[in-house]
Every structure is written in structure tokens, then in C-alpha cells.
Amino acid sequence: MLLQIKMFGTMLYYAEWNRTKKSGVSREEEAKLTYGMLFSIKSFVSKISPYDPREGFLCYKTNRYALHYLETPSGLKFVLYTDTAALNVKELLKQLYSKVWVEYVVRDPLWSPGTPVTSELFEVKLDEFIKQSSLYSIRNI
Template sequence: MIYNLYIFDKFGTLLYYGEWNRLKQSGITKDEEAKLMYGMLFSLKSFVNKISPTDPKEGFLYYKTNKYALHFVEISSGLKLVLNTDTTATGIKDFLLQLYSKIWVEYVVRNPMWTMGTPVTSDLFKTKLDEFVKQSPIFGPKII
């Protein structure tokens, strides 16, 4: 199950936040939550790179608690995609890379109305992202 998505630029600016099956709210503003998320990611990446006993080629990719999993992909341009899911979700790295190439590049990067470093406000992007997420097998609750 997909809970929410953060997209940050290389400077830590929250470019987009989306939410689908999130049941519990943090109790703080979305801006404060995004700053906490980015700060945690920055710290985790640094920790993983410094403490790893081998050369961490990809560095930090995800962590898992008993309630959710946080998945992280950083594109070579510095764009950071963060997806929170349930603990059973698989194939998230591929999902995020497809989201980047099929949705982000097509509807944000190629949009002449968007300025780098500014939040994405395109309704077309939001619609296409929502369709992409909802068609994914990891989107919603498993029906048995």
C-alpha cells in the first residue's frame, strides 16, 4: 500500500507532496514535516556513507519499521524521490524510477511553464501521477 510521496530537489526544496492511503497525520504543517523528512534523509545518507564496511555504491535505499517502509531514490541530477509504503511492498526502486522517467520527465521537466526549484502546481502532472500510482499493484490494500 502506498501512503505518501515526497519529491525534493538537490537543495532540499519540496517540489511535490502527494498522499493516498495515509491514515495517520503527523500533527505538524506539511512544510515542517518536509523539513524533518529532508533532514532525516540527509543524516541517514551521511551515516550510511560513513559507517558502511564496504563501498556503498547506492548508499541509503530504504528503512523499515513494524508499521511502514520508507523508500529512497536519488536521481543523478539530485532529485530525491521518497515513498512511504506498507512493509510488504516490493519493487519500489523500479516503481520510483518509472515514476521519474514516465511522469516527472514528461509532465514536469518538459513543461515550459515550470521553473526548476519551484513547487510543481501542474494539474496535468497531478492527474498523471495519480493515475500512475493508482494503477500500480502496490497502490491499495490487498484484497484476499
């Protein structure tokens, strides 16, 4: 499982759990490729989707992995790569945002919005949150 959190073009946080195959590029390059792809997919979806464009792009699946996406109204972007068998990831991302991000990053007086997260408490709580989720036991990418 791989998590990227980005805002205003800056990678705020990156984490991996049980990742079996590395991409062969740096984290920064991987993030740039991911967000370039997301920009294109979001544009494509907004033009062809028969649904309300405000619903936006939520995920896509290949035969090897799934990418799940949550963008907050403030422009914070959460990207989670999982196994294709993962369920209820949208809800998990919403809980990650409200129960972990808001509690341990937004409310941290030492964190400035738009800067990378360096809080050890956030890392511990995020790790606990992910390991307690049903996604953690699924075969990972």
C-alpha cells in the same frame, strides 16, 4: 502512501494516497523532519556500509511503515512512505521519475527547475500511475 519530491532544499511536490494516520505537523515541517533524518541516515550509511557508497541509501523499514528513497544525479529526491509489505518500490520510483516526472514536469515549458510543481496534468498522471501500481492496493500508512 505519502510522496515527497524535493530539490535544492525546496519542496517541489507533496501527495498522499489512503493515508490513515496524520503526523500532526504541517507538510513543510514534516518535509523538514524527513530530510533532516535522511541526511543523517545517508551520512551514517556512507560511513558504515560494507558496500560501495555510490549505491547509497535506498530504504528503511520499521514495524509500521517503510521509507523508500531515490536521488537522481541532478539532486532531485523522491521519498515514498509505504506499508512494510510493499515490493519493488525502487523500480516504481525509477519509473515514476522517467515516465511521469520527466514527461509531465521536465518537459513542461511553464515549469522552472527548482520551483514547486503546479501542473494539473502532472497531478492527474501521477495519480493514475500510483493507482495502477501494485502498491496502491496494499494497506497504507
